Amino acid sequence: MLAAEGELATVAIGDVHTEAGAVIEDAHIAYRRWGVPRGDLAGKNNILLIEHALTGDSDAADWWCEAIGPGKALDTDEWCVICTNALGSCYGSTGPASEHPDGGVWGSRFPAINMRDMVHAEHAFLEALGIGRVHAIIGGSMGGARTLEWTLLYPETVDYALVLAVSARASAWQIGIQTAQITSITQDPDWHGGDYHGTGSAPNAGLAAARRIAHLTYRGELEIDERFGTAAQSGENPLGQFRADGERFAVQSYLEHQGKKLTERFDAASYVTLTEALNRHDVGRDRGGLNKALASSTVPTMIVGVDTDILYPYHQQEHLSRNLGNLLAMAKLSSPVGHDAFLVEARQMDRILRNFISLTHETPSAREVAAERGAYDI
Amino acid sequence: MLAAEGELATVAIGDVHTEAGAVIEDAHIAYRRWGVPRGDLAGKNNILLIEHALTGDSDAADWWCEAIGPGKALDTDEWCVICTNALGSCYGSTGPASEHPDGGVWGSRFPAINMRDMVHAEHAFLEALGIGRVHAIIGGSMGGARTLEWTLLYPETVDYALVLAVSARASAWQIGIQTAQITSITQDPDWHGGDYHGTGSAPNAGLAAARRIAHLTYRGELEIDERFGTAAQSGENPLGQFRADGERFAVQSYLEHQGKKLTERFDAASYVTLTEALNRHDVGRDRGGLNKALASSTVPTMIVGVDTDILYPYHQQEHLSRNLGNLLAMAKLSSPVGHDAFLVEARQMDRILRNFISLTHETPSAREVAAERGAYDI
Numbered sequence: 001m002l003a004a005e006g007e008l009a010t011v012a013i014g015d016v017h018t019e020a021g022a023v024i025e026d027a028h029i030a031y032r033r034w035g036v037p038r039g040d041l042a043g044k045n046n047i048l049l050i051e052h053a054l055t056g057d058s059d060a061a062d063w064w065c066e067a068i069g070p071g072k073a074l075d076t077d078e079w080c081v082i083c084t085n086a087l088g089s090c091y092g093s094t095g096p097a098s099e100h101p102d103g104g105v106w107g108s109r110f111p112a113i114n115m116r117d118m119v120h121a122e123h124a125f126l127e128a129l130g131i132g133r134v135h136a137i138i139g140g141s142m143g144g145a146r147t148l149e150w151t152l153l154y155p156e157t158v159d160y161a162l163v164l165a166v167s168a169r170a171s172a173w174q175i176g177i178q179t180a181q182i183t184s185i186t187q188d189p190d191w192h193g194g195d196y197h198g199t200g201s202a203p204n205a206g207l208a209a210a211r212r213i214a215h216l217t218y219r220g221e222l223e224i225d226e227r228f229g230t231a232a233q234s235g236e237n238p239l240g241q242f243r244a245d246g247e248r249f250a251v252q253s254y255l256e257h258q259g260k261k262l263t264e265r266f267d268a269a270s271y272v273t274l275t276e277a278l279n280r281h282d283v284g285r286d287r288g289g290l291n292k293a294l295a296s297s298t299v300p301t302m303i304v305g306v307d308t309d310i311l312y313p314y315h316q317q318e319h320l321s322r323n324l325g326n327l328l329a330m331a332k333l334s335s336p337v338g339h340d341a342f343l344v345e346a347r348q349m350d351r352i353l354r355n356f357i358s359l360t361h362e363t364p365s366a367r368e369v370a371a372e373r374g375a376y377d378i
Numbered sequence: 379m380l381a382a383e384g385e386l387a388t389v390a391i392g393d394v395h396t397e398a399g400a401v402i403e404d405a406h407i408a409y410r411r412w413g414v415p416r417g418d419l420a421g422k423n424n425i426l427l428i429e430h431a432l433t434g435d436s437d438a439a440d441w442w443c444e445a446i447g448p449g450k451a452l453d454t455d456e457w458c459v460i461c462t463n464a465l466g467s468c469y470g471s472t473g474p475a476s477e478h479p480d481g482g483v484w485g486s487r488f489p490a491i492n493m494r495d496m497v498h499a500e501h502a503f504l505e506a507l508g509i510g511r512v513h514a515i516i517g518g519s520m521g522g523a524r525t526l527e528w529t530l531l532y533p534e535t536v537d538y539a540l541v542l543a544v545s546a547r548a549s550a551w552q553i554g555i556q557t558a559q560i561t562s563i564t565q566d567p568d569w570h571g572g573d574y575h576g577t578g579s580a581p582n583a584g585l586a587a588a589r590r591i592a593h594l595t596y597r598g599e600l601e602i603d604e605r606f607g608t609a610a611q612s613g614e615n616p617l618g619q620f621r622a623d624g625e626r627f628a629v630q631s632y633l634e635h636q637g638k639k640l641t642e643r644f645d646a647a648s649y650v651t652l653t654e655a656l657n658r659h660d661v662g663r664d665r666g667g668l669n670k671a672l673a674s675s676t677v678p679t680m681i682v683g684v685d686t687d688i689l690y691p692y693h694q695q696e697h698l699s700r701n702l703g704n705l706l707a708m709a710k711l712s713s714p715v716g717h718d719a720f721l722v723e724a725r726q727m728d729r730i731l732r733n734f735i736s737l738t739h740e741t742p743s744a745r746e747v748a749a750e751r752g753a754y755d756i
Contacts, residue, residue: 022619112621172606172629173599179630180591184562186623187583205565213558213591221551221691228550230660241400243490243654245564251550252557276621282608310688313599 002033002129006061009033010092013124022111026101029125030085030092032058034068035076042132044159048074049122050083051139051146053343054214054274055266057091058083066346073353079135086146087121088113088273096269097197108194110273114280115142115149122146123154133157136360138353140164140304140342141312142274145281148320151299152283159365160328161301162356164342165309167316168290168323169282174311177217178275181210185268194269207268208259210275215258220308220338228254294323298366302328302356306341326366328359380411380507384439387411388470391502400489404479407503408463408470410436412446413454420510422537426452427500428461429517429524431721432592432652433644435469436461444724451731457513464524465499466491466651474647475575486572488651492658493520493527500524501532511535514738516731518542518682518720519690520652523659526698529677530661537743538706539679540734542720543687545694546668546701547660552689555595556653559588563646572647585646586637588653593636598686598716606632672701676744680706680734684719704744706737 003009008030016024039045050060050068060083061068061076068074068081085093088110096110126134137158139147144166151161170178185191188206196202216224228251232238238249248256262271284290301324305317314332321330331352335341342349364372381387386408394402417423428438428446438461439446439454446452446459463471466488474488504512515536517525522544529539548556563569566584574580594602606629610616616627626634640649662668679702683695692710699708709730713719720727742750 018619020617020619108620111619112617114617169608171599171603172608172627173594173602175606175608175627175629176590176594176602176633179627179633180587180594182621183587187587209558209561209565212554216551216554216558219551221549222693224551224554225549228553230547230550230553239398239490239492239658241396241398241489242486243560243650249550249553249557249657251554255554255557272621279627280617285608315600 002037003031005034006032008058008092011125011128013121013128016087016117016121016124018111018113018117020112020114024087024094024111024113027087027094027121028092028098029087029094029121030058031082031125032060033080033082034061035078035080037080041130045080045131045133045135046078047080047082047131047134049126049134049137050081051137051143052083052086053141053143054278055262055271056143057089058085063343067349067353073350073357074138084122084125086142086274087118088270088277090267090270093121095267096194096273097267105197107197107269110194110269112280113273113277115145115277116153118277119146119149119153122150123157126157133159136160136162136356138162138164138356141166141339142278145278148283148301151297151301152287152293155297155299155366158299159367160356160360160363161299162304162353163301163320164304165306165312165317165339167281167312168294168320169284170279171316175279177213177311178279181213182272182275184209184213185272188268191268194272197269202263203268204263207263207266207271208256210271211259211262212255215255217311218339220310220336222308223336223338224251226336291323294320295325297325300326300328300360300363300365302331302359304331304333304342304352306333306335306337306339308336309339309341311339328363329355331355380415381409383412384410386436386470389503389506391499391506394465394495394499394502396489396491396495398490398492402465402472402489402491405465405472405499406470406476407465407472407499408436409460409503410438411458411460412439413456413458415458419508423458423511423513424456425458425460425509425512427504427512427515428459429515429521430461430464431519431521432656433640433649434521435467436463441721445727445731451728451735452516460512462500462503464520464652465496466648466655468645468648471499473645474572474651475645483575485575485647488572488647490658491651491655493523493655494531496655497524497527497531500528501535504535511537514538514540514734516540516542516734519544519717520656523656526661526679529675529679530665530671533676533744536677537745538734538738538741539677540682540731541679541698542682543684543690543695543717545659545690546672546698547662548657549694553657555591555689556657559591560650560653562587562591563650566646569646572650575647580641581646582641585641585644585649586634588649589637589640590633593633595689596717598688598714600686601714601716602629604714669701672698673703675703678704678706678738678741678743680709680737682709682711682720682730684711684713684715684717686714687717687719689717706741707733709733
């Protein structure tokens with residue numbers, strides 16, 4: 001019933017009703033799976049659900065290859081690792097570039113979504129697979145935001161959680177820099193109000209510009225400076241008599257390359273949709289505020305931050321740790337790399353993931369604690 | 379001979395030959411003056427030269443009103459305060475929007491300049507006024523970069539220097555984020571290759587977008603978050619079923635306001651010129667590298683940084699302090715405001731400026747030290 005190991009598969013989840021009141025009819029969630037599920041799919045089992053970041057996909061064994069696989073920290077000989085593609089993305093799950101049930105592409109008909117909408121879709125996906133509970137959910141950045149929402153929306157489904165490099169809500173600075181990226185795309189003449197699919201062109205100049213800005217928030221300034229400093233791009237002279245687009249500093253060339261690479265693999269409307277979803281990230285909304293929402297969390301949750309993260313500064317993870325109702329542990333990645341350290345610092349992440357897995361064996365889940373109190377069956 | 383107190387005046391400085399080999403013919407530098415010059419204009423006197431930041435102007439008694447004036451830290455009853463408008467700017471000094479000697483506006487004919495070119499122009503300006511030496515030069519951000527170059531290009535002209543919130547060279551991160559701003563302007567359809575002056579339109583959408591990004595680097599993320607958090611702009615709903623440009627978070631509205639305000643007072647081509655000049659900031663170029671250049675500095679220089687500065691992180695001022703050949707003192711502004719703290723934290727700046735002035739009275743200048751050694755007359 002599960003997809004073949006490592007193969008992309010898609011599950012129909014019916015209609016998704018967004019928190020804001022829109023409907024995404026006949027939605028699908030794409031996923032991949034590694035390892036064999038063991039135990040009770042509706043109870044105690046060996047399933048780990050991985051949540052990817054903004055432009056990630058379900059191929060976690062690729063983008064997190066040091067973390068996932070036989071003998072790795074998330075050992076696929078022991079664990080069944082499942083990674084979904086987020087609702088709104090463009091790697092198989094329903095998003096603005098997907099076909100609309102009424103014909104054509106969703107385009108501008110695709111509504112704004114938030115982290116909760118994405119988690120509801122993933123919950124429906126697990127239900128469709130007959131999975132009623134998972135051992136742990138693990139995610140960084142946008143994946144961390146979804147993981148946090150999982151622990152608050154469906155605590156009975158999640159035994160443990162690991163939340164990396166994210167905050168309890170979007171900060172005003174994040175909304176500012178993210179909106180700059182959205183505007184860069186929507187002001188591209190090829191945006192066509194979001195209905196450029198099928199026109200033969202796409203707002204790729206805007207998407208590349210957005211990515212260049214974003215990349216500077218994903219990487220620590222120390223790391224970027226160590227790599228490029230004020231060096232000129234090979235064969236170009238950025239110090240000439242007149243400024244010229246083709247005469248660049250090395251860092252410009254690097255950022256342009258990052259931007260171009262993204263346009264070759266990612267849909268601009270999905271980028272807008274997911275970035276807007278990050279703008280709307282706020283675990284406190286309609287839950288009596290941030291700290292009350294966090295305090296109500298019962299799922300044992302480990303929080304990890306990066307000391308040089310510009311986008312989600314470490315104080316935001318300290319805030320999560322101080323306020324979460326059931327803090328499993330806290331760890332800091334020490335790295336010049338910045339936000340992306342959770343993807344890049346393989347050795348440190350290996351220790352953190354192994355520690356997390358071991359803590360989940362040593363610590364009773366919320367459900368086990370409740371069972372001891374006679375509240376419900378385990 | 380000097381301009382009337384507080385009045386804008388312009389001084390012809392002849393041709394400026396840029397380091398890259400271009401010529402700006404018949405250049406002018408605009409300035410304002412407060413207080414009466416005393417002492418020997420070619421020697422020991424009471425002149426303080428103020429260097430403004432990127433979009434600043436010569437009206438330092440306005441933008442630094444808490445610092446400059448009778449009884450203030452830079453007491454105009456005691457000191458003669460002079461503030462130039464930078465070469466390339468649009469407040470009276472020659473820049474891309476100025477008239478070209480051959481007719482029309484400079485536009486794309488205005489060459490790329492760097493901090494050294496700007497300082498050479500200011501030196502010619504002082505010479506034109508018959509001023510051979512100043513007691514101190516004081517500047518923050520782009521003004522700090524010019525002040526640093528002053529101490530290396532014309533150490534015999536500067537008795538003391540105060541350098542605020544800047545680095546010894548552009549970092550790769552700064553070049554990246556600054557280039558994003560330049561590109562935002564040059565990709566605006568109204569840019570016309572830099573020759574939009576006189577077309578009746580201007581790349582103001584691009585300029586506003588550049589400013590929105592820049593503003594997020596001028597302000598600390600804590601301060602912006604304290605002010606706006608995830609609040610909606612009054613009367614708008616940023617959480618609706620669909621993303622809409624007119625339904626904004628409060629921080630978006632704030633940033634749009636900042637962007638629009640700049641377009642009403644600043645020329646886009648000047649913004650490109652000065653931002654490019656910041657990209658080219660590197661005191662180490664052609665001086666045997668950064669640390670050798672800093673070590674060669676003889677002018678007693680005080681360095682100030684801001685603990686929450688995203689744009690010029692504090693470690694960059696620590697680097698200056700560690701390497702400068704003649705460090706007068708080091709101070710840190712402690713503020714949630716970020717980079718702009720040197721303009722905003724009036725109380726702390728008052729203490730720093732008073733301390734600086736007093737240190738200049740207590741500490742021999744490089745010229746005085748040399749005179750003691752019999753090297754040249756004082």
